[in-house]
Every structure is written in structure tokens, then in C-alpha cells.
Amino acid sequence: MWYYVTKRILATLPVxxxxxxxxxxxxxxxxxxxxxxxxGDDATSEDIAKIREHLGLDRPLLxxxxxxxxxxxxxxxxxxxxxxxxxxxxxxxRVEPTLALSVTTIIFAVVLAVPIxxxxxxxxxxxxxxxxxxxxxxxxxxxVFLIGYGLVIGFSLTLELLxxxxxxxxxxxxxxxxxxxxxPTVALGLxxxxxxxxxxxxxxxxxxxxxxxRTARAKGLGEPRVLILHSLKNASVPIVTxxxxxxxxxxxxxxxxxxxxxxxxxxRLTIDAVMQRDYPVIQGVILVVAGVYVLVNLLIDLTYSxxxxxxxx
Amino acid sequence: xxxxxITAAAAxxxxxxxxTGLLRRAARRPLPVLGSALLIVLILxxxxxxxxxxxxxxxxNVVDRLLPPNETYWFGTDAFGRDxxxxxxxxxRVSLVIGAAVAVAATLVGLLIGVVAGYFRTADAILMRIxxxxxxxxxxxxxxxxxxxxxxxxxxxxxxxxxxxxxxxxRLVRSVVLSVREQVYIQAASAVGTRFxxxxxxxxxxxxxxxxxxxxxxxAASAVLVESYLSFLGVGTPPEIPSxxxxxxxxxxxxxxxxxxxxxxxxxxxxxxxxxxILGDGLRDMLDPRLARRI
Amino acid sequence: xxxxxxxxxxxxxxxFATGDGPPAVAVNDxxxxxxxxxxxCIVGESGCGKSLxxxxxxxxxxxxxxxxxxxxxxxxxxxxVQVSEPEIREVRGRAVSMIFQEPxxxxxxxxxxxxxxxxxxxxxxxxxxxxxxxRALEMLRQVRIPEPERRLHEYxxxxxxxxxxxxxxxxxxxxxxxxxxxxxxxxxxxxxxQAQILDLIRDLQRETGTAVLLITHDLGVVAEMADRVLVMYxxxxxxxxxxxxxxxxxxxxxxxxxxxxxxxxGGAHGGRLAEIPGVVPxxxxxxxxxxxxxxxxxxTSRCHVEAPPLRNFAGSHNVACWEVGQGAVx
Numbered sequence: 001m002w003y004y005v006t007k008r009i010l011a012t013l014p015v016x017x018x019x020x021x022x023x024x025x026x027x028x029x030x031x032x033x034x035x036x037x038x039x040g041d042d043a044t045s046e047d048i049a050k051i052r053e054h055l056g057l058d059r060p061l062l063x064x065x066x067x068x069x070x071x072x073x074x075x076x077x078x079x080x081x082x083x084x085x086x087x088x089x090x091x092x093x094r095v096e097p098t099l100a101l102s103v104t105t106i107i108f109a110v111v112l113a114v115p116i117x118x119x120x121x122x123x124x125x126x127x128x129x130x131x132x133x134x135x136x137x138x139x140x141x142x143x144v145f146l147i148g149y150g151l152v153i154g155f156s157l158t159l160e161l162l163x164x165x166x167x168x169x170x171x172x173x174x175x176x177x178x179x180x181x182x183x184p185t186v187a188l189g190l191x192x193x194x195x196x197x198x199x200x201x202x203x204x205x206x207x208x209x210x211x212x213x214r215t216a217r218a219k220g221l222g223e224p225r226v227l228i229l230h231s232l233k234n235a236s237v238p239i240v241t242x243x244x245x246x247x248x249x250x251x252x253x254x255x256x257x258x259x260x261x262x263x264x265x266x267x268r269l270t271i272d273a274v275m276q277r278d279y280p281v282i283q284g285v286i287l288v289v290a291g292v293y294v295l296v297n298l299l300i301d302l303t304y305s306x307x308x309x310x311x312x313x
Numbered sequence: 314x315x316x317x318x319i320t321a322a323a324a325x326x327x328x329x330x331x332x333t334g335l336l337r338r339a340a341r342r343p344l345p346v347l348g349s350a351l352l353i354v355l356i357l358x359x360x361x362x363x364x365x366x367x368x369x370x371x372x373x374n375v376v377d378r379l380l381p382p383n384e385t386y387w388f389g390t391d392a393f394g395r396d397x398x399x400x401x402x403x404x405x406r407v408s409l410v411i412g413a414a415v416a417v418a419a420t421l422v423g424l425l426i427g428v429v430a431g432y433f434r435t436a437d438a439i440l441m442r443i444x445x446x447x448x449x450x451x452x453x454x455x456x457x458x459x460x461x462x463x464x465x466x467x468x469x470x471x472x473x474x475x476x477x478x479x480x481x482x483x484r485l486v487r488s489v490v491l492s493v494r495e496q497v498y499i500q501a502a503s504a505v506g507t508r509f510x511x512x513x514x515x516x517x518x519x520x521x522x523x524x525x526x527x528x529x530x531x532x533a534a535s536a537v538l539v540e541s542y543l544s545f546l547g548v549g550t551p552p553e554i555p556s557x558x559x560x561x562x563x564x565x566x567x568x569x570x571x572x573x574x575x576x577x578x579x580x581x582x583x584x585x586x587x588x589x590x591i592l593g594d595g596l597r598d599m600l601d602p603r604l605a606r607r608i
Numbered sequence: 609x610x611x612x613x614x615x616x617x618x619x620x621x622x623x624f625a626t627g628d629g630p631p632a633v634a635v636n637d638x639x640x641x642x643x644x645x646x647x648x649c650i651v652g653e654s655g656c657g658k659s660l661x662x663x664x665x666x667x668x669x670x671x672x673x674x675x676x677x678x679x680x681x682x683x684x685x686x687x688x689v690q691v692s693e694p695e696i697r698e699v700r701g702r703a704v705s706m707i708f709q710e711p712x713x714x715x716x717x718x719x720x721x722x723x724x725x726x727x728x729x730x731x732x733x734x735x736x737x738x739x740x741x742x743r744a745l746e747m748l749r750q751v752r753i754p755e756p757e758r759r760l761h762e763y764x765x766x767x768x769x770x771x772x773x774x775x776x777x778x779x780x781x782x783x784x785x786x787x788x789x790x791x792x793x794x795x796x797x798x799x800x801x802q803a804q805i806l807d808l809i810r811d812l813q814r815e816t817g818t819a820v821l822l823i824t825h826d827l828g829v830v831a832e833m834a835d836r837v838l839v840m841y842x843x844x845x846x847x848x849x850x851x852x853x854x855x856x857x858x859x860x861x862x863x864x865x866x867x868x869x870x871x872x873x874g875g876a877h878g879g880r881l882a883e884i885p886g887v888v889p890x891x892x893x894x895x896x897x898x899x900x901x902x903x904x905x906x907x908t909s910r911c912h913v914e915a916p917p918l919r920n921f922a923g924s925h926n927v928a929c930w931e932v933g934q935g936a937v938x
Contacts, residue, residue: 141587215708249451
């Protein structure tokens, strides 16, 4: 078990290493002088020189990389050029809204999608199944902002049930915190719901054709027990895997959703950083997000043995 | 199924493989046909935009600012008095160009990487590690970061959306190449001394076409959506070009008083993405029934 | 005839919906009965409809294509074709149990053995969970699984094929069913394990008086187990009788062919087994006359156009053939 865990953790290192190289090269490989790009159109040559020195761009590429990795290892993600503050601190300040929105969305989507997917598989080929599949294609295709503004116009402006936009910290007011999360969660969650519902349906369809499902029915078990205990548990590994890999899709949506609902999270931080060409912040955000993504998928990998006894480490 | 009787029974459920069979199956499932028809309408409306509307997408008219939809301006006007219908039609051009360009570019680059990785063991290790790394960065985030590198233009947008799409194509092609390679006929072909390029052209590439066409369709749909997201966020297509994302980004300021500014381009966007996705599903069912079982 | 049979099937027709056109008939006008403590073997080649017959009894035909088109399935006088869905669920696993050919895939891989046996008991008898687990343990002992306490908490993949089939039997018998449907229970197992499993089924049957409907293509198994035998070909009954009648005087050309195809005891026959030329016709391509006519060496022109009725040959021995078994119509 521990051998396997260690092995899996070590296997994430090359991935994170490649991410680090990509993030590092991102700026260096851009056409033109990165320092000039950062400085903007109306910078003096002194400004550019200052930035170049600040980022260590005047040294050889490999030296730069080694120094940069060394700093990352000590938790130093560099300083924001624009705000002149440590990047990690900036990210931590913005983490709560993004994390809150992501977690509520995952819960919303999973709670909605799994029963829908099971229903579609159980009634495969009927109009219920076809309607669910059609709606899921629709959810893949409708842009987040159309759903978002539709919800705002309907529930906030017309019915005045929920706040239009913004974010309230949980520690400040838990009720307002939740009220502000409802619409962004729904807007963001539909794509993710569709994704999970489709994989649930697909794996359930396969599982329902298995011999042991026929055995379960031959024992006289009721359909709920056949579907949930006997089928869903067998289908759970691909579903959980998709929940994990789908987080990449989710994070993309988070950036747009935060913009629609004016949520001051990581997405906003990133967009602001891109506008200001604040490269250390962009690099920091990508590293942290990719790190979280890899970590979550590692944890999901390790839960497989709980779901399926045949998987042993 | 264990019971052989059931396999025998399943064999009688008709399954046609011929070309007429394809057509018949297409007719039985009207959705892909509807999707293609919608897409063709959108393509034609973008192509013939100058003939479909008397207005200029850039022409400002301060008197007619933020007018709701009416007989003159079917979709209303924006904050500069520009006709939203006209801008929406022209916006379709941007989306179509980007969707098609990204689909082609990502497929070709992914194909190249996938073939090399599938065929050469040493290159495989390195290339696939790079693909893993790219896939660990959420696509839109990577595209946003790439957009920050240089002055925005359509070409940069295409590049920024293409790069995150490449790994999935590369993995798909690689898996096809690996499985085809193992099949007997390839081994037989190498045994009689067929050279590598010929092997590739004659035996391996044809096997990648069906899944690639399907994948390229989905990439086109995704690219259209991502372009609108990037532009919406202000880091996409240069703001002076009327792409759907840009029209919506400008319109969002007036969402409370002039919702038609975002409604019409959003609906066009949704319909285009939907029709491409439906087309993709239809192609998948026709070309690659094995894939149909997956999402 | 002695007592009322536990299970009586009358005129069963099992159909499969096809894309367009009329449904394909997989089992045609099949009748049989099984008495308490008796073993009836249904014999036939792959695709003859014998497994579908068993699945039809419990209404477990693959959905949504398969269905019982006509006939009655009487369990102690109650027609299972007509009862409601909850009622048939009551019957499954309690009054009528079934075990399948593939012990490797017929057990749920993610639930432990004890749970899979105990849940049958819980669903049907509503006992507290601990009592159900106690029953599961007792059943594992009865099917002679070594170290039952430990096995109870193991998963199917930790067991051998033979052990898994024992678990299937334990599961099937946990609620003391009156009928056990065994669909090729030993086909997937090694020869020595086969014998053990057959012994086990017979011993348990002797103890409990369960009626067994054993479906097999293996005449060796039939010889070992059967009180009575029913030979099926292409969805129809072609011959039936007691085991002695069938083995002593196989009458239908198909049965005789099967006997010829059987390896002799000791198996030292040197060459290949005798085979019946040709294959079972596909469901859709069944000929109008006797289904066996295309492969039959003694078929006449009449056999190709008119299906022979089942006629009494001797005692309880019935045969459906124009050319042999000249007796009164059964």
C-alpha cells in the first residue's frame, strides 16, 4: 500500500516538472523581449532594463531555470511586478471564493448528475434517456455567460430572490456566502453535470449488461438495490475518474463565471495579471492550479481501492 | 453474455455496414441531419453577411443608441448605435474561421506527435510526458496565459486555443497507432520489407481517420466556445473585431437595460456550438461505433 | 401420474423483437414439468433455446428485446407469466433460484461473498442483518467451502472457479427454493471440479427435495444427473423420456447424432468425435418443416414442409419425427 502511494506520488513529479518547464519557458519563448512586453508600450529603456534585472532575464536560460526552481522549492513564487507583493500571498487572498465556488459546483453537479445518468442508463433507448442525452449536449454547448446572465435576469433582477453578483466571505456571513454562491454554482455546474451524467450513463450501460446483474435480479432484488448497490458501485471508478479530470473543464468555467458574477477569485486575479502583463502572477497561478489538479487526481487514484476490491496496492 | 442462446438472438438484430446502410441509419436519426442543416445556415449567413444586411458592422449612429429590437434593427443596437444583427452575422465569420483553423491545426499537430510517439519508443517517453504536463494545465487558463505573450490577433487566438487541444489528439492517435501496430497485418507488412513511410500511409494513417474526424469536430465546437470566453474576458480577439465574445463583452455593461446586446450573439454562439456537437455525435455514431459507448 | 408437479411449463413461446418485421421465435411451444426431488435435464446444442427457457421461467430475458409471447409457467399452479413485477421478484431467489454458467462473471466483484448471500435472505425473509450473515455462513458450510468464516469476508476474485460456483449454489439455496434452475453449471469448470459440483447439487437436492431443472449440452452430465431428459433442437422439443428410455433407445435422429457425438467413457477413441454435419439454423432462417430436416440424414420431402408432432413412442418416451417412433400421437 505505502509502496504504491509513494510510487504514485513520485509519478506526479515528472508531470509537475514538465508544468514548471512550460511555465518557465512561456515567458522566455515569447516573440520579442519579455522585459519589453512586461513594461508595456510606453516604457523607457531604463524601465525595461530594470524589469530585466528584476526577473534575472539577463542571465543564461539554464541558470535562470535552476534559480527559479530553487526559489519555488522554498515556497518563493516571486513578486508581483504590478503590486510588488509576493505572488503566493496574492493567490492565498483570492483562494476562498474560487475554492468555495468549485466545491459547491462539484457537489451540485455530482448530486444532480449521478441519479440522472443512472436513470438514463436504466431507461436506455426510451424518450427519458433521449431527453437526458439531448439536454446534456445542450449543456455542453450553451456558453456559461448566457446561463449566468439568464439566471441573473430571472432570479436577481426580476424575482429579486438572490444577489446579482459579488462574494461574501463565509466567516463574515454564512447565509450571504451561500446566497451569493447559488447562481454561479448553477451557471457553472451545468456543463460539469452533463459531463458526469454522460459518463455515468455510459458506464452504467456497460455494467447493467454484466452477468452479475442478471444474478442480482435472479435473486429477487428490487431495481433500486440492483441499480445502486450492484451497478453503481461497479461503475464508480470511471465516474470518479471523470469527476477528477473534469476539474480541468471546471477551472476554465470558474474563470468565466467569476467574471460574470464579479467574484474576486483566482480567475479575476489571472485576468488582471494578464491585462497588466504581470508574469510572475500568471506563472504562480498556473503552477498552483496545475498542482492542485494533479494532487486531486492523485487522491482520486488512491480511492480506487476503496471502490473496487480487485484494485490492490 | 454467458448464455450462447442470447448471443445468437443478438445476432439477428440487424446491423448494416454498407453505404446505403449509413444513409439509412442517418435517416433514422434525424438529429445529426438537423445539426448539419443548422450549421449550413450559420455558415451561409456568415458568408453572405454583406448581402443580408444593409448596415456596416462598424458604423456608429449616436442617435440610435441601445435601441431594443425593432423593424429597422432586428436585434436592436449597441451602445454606439451599431446594428446588433449585422455585428452578429459578421461575428459568425470570426467563430467559423477560428473553429475550423483550430480543428485543423490541433488535428495535424496532434497527428504528427501521436504518430511519432506511437512509432518510436524513445520519442514516446519524452513526448507523452510533455503532453501529460500540458494536460495538467486547464485549457482556458493556458490559453489565457498564452494570450498574454504578445499583441492580440486572430492568429494568436488560434495558436492559444490550439496548443491546449493538441495533447488529447496526440494521445488518441498514439493509442490507435499502438494498437494497429500490434495487429498481425502490420507485422506481416514489415516482415516483407515494407518501408516505414509506406507502412504509415497505407496501413496506420487510414485507421486514425475516423476517430480524428470525430475528434476534430468536437475540437471545433470547443474552440468556438473558448474564443468567446477569451474575448468575453477581454484577453481574446482584438476588441475592434466584432466576434461574438467581443460583442457580448461590450454588451455586458448594459445587461440590465439592454439585454439584447448579449442575448442574440449568445444564442447564435450556442446554436453554432450545439450544431457542431450534434454533427460530431452523428459522425461518431456513423464512423466509429466503438467510440459511441464512451461519453 | 403421482403428485402435482412443482413446476409445469405449457406451450412456452419466447420471442425476440427484431429491427423490423415479426419477432424471431427462440423457443417454440415448449411444455415440460418437474416434480419435487426430481432432476429434469434439458439437452441441446448452443443456440437451441435451452438457456432462454430457464430465463423465461423467471422472466429474466434480456430487455428490451426478449419476451414470453405465449404459454404458461405454473409454479404450484400459479402462472408466473401473468403475475405482477413485485410478485415475480418474490419468487426469484426464494421459490425458484437460478445458477449460471459463468461463475467468473456471475458474482458481483465489488461485494464480498457473505453480503451477496445474506442480501438474498434479507430481501426475502426480512431477518436482521446478523441473522442473514449467520445463514450465509451456514450455507458456505453446506456447500463445503473450507474456512467459511474467512471466505465470508472475501471477494469473488479471491476464489477459484469451483469455489465461486459453490458460492453461487449457496446463494441460490439460501432461501430453500422449491425449484433450482441450473444453466450449464459445470461447463466452465475443470473436469474434476465438475464432478464435485454435480455431487454437491445432487446431495443438496436429496436433503432438501428441491426440484432441479438442469440445462446442459453435455450428455455425460445428463447421464450422471437426470431422472428425465428433454432434448431440444432449434427452440423445439424433439424428444423426451426418462433417462433410461433416452439412453437405452435414443430415437430422434438428432438425439442419436448427439449420442454419437458423445465421447465414450475413458475417451480413448483415438480420432475425432462423431459430429452431426451442419449447424443449428439462425433464428430468422428457421425452415418451415421439421427444424432438423436440413441436417437430417433420413429426411424426406415431407419433413421439409410439415413439422412433425410429438408422438408417444413407448412409456413416457415421446418423439417428434415423421420417420421414426411410429406410435400414437401423444
